[in-house]
Amino acid sequence: MFIAMNRFAIVKGQEEAFETVWKERDSKLAKVPGFQKFHLLKGPFDEEAGTTLYATHTTWNSQEDFVNWTKSDHFREAHKNAGSNRDLYAGPPRFEGFETVLSE
């Protein structure tokens, strides 16, 4: 199993606007080979930075399935507006990919 997480630092007060962007998007992930599950997660508030951590959390059968998706037309279509809503973000998203070592 492969977990792809993208971490977003959201400016204080913009949390609801950020969630709305995700809730209203037209996702076609369910049709992508190897896709298992998507969650948008809300993390802790960073007092020092004044930002709230969010993370997208997508589970795939394998890293290969994830990489194939990033090379697809579907991926390009899903990210064509990624530059909009810049005022919500304190910086660019940070990607982290994880392989499962152990499960219980």
Place this chain on the structure above:
Amino acid sequence: MFIAMNRFAIVKGQEEAFETVWKERDSKLAKVPGFQKFHLLKGPFDEEAGTTLYATHTTWNSQEDFVNWTKSDHFREAHKNAGSNRDLYAGPPRFEGFETVLSE
């Protein structure tokens, strides 16, 4: 759903030793109320810091279930040796708790 993640920066070359600590532990998580699933995840290597990111990733029915576990005898028992194996770590673990905002 609540996801509790603990992030560990592991010194280069100590990855296998760190994984062994987790594989050989006597976990009783399956018996804890509200526990859903545990994964040990291996993330990217940080070239600058010379460390590999690992994260424990535990899914709970609710944040309350997680908090109750952290106050239990079971938790104290599971963490009594947390100070050993210090040479594996580049620093203390960093905890992050996440609430699900959206699922697909």
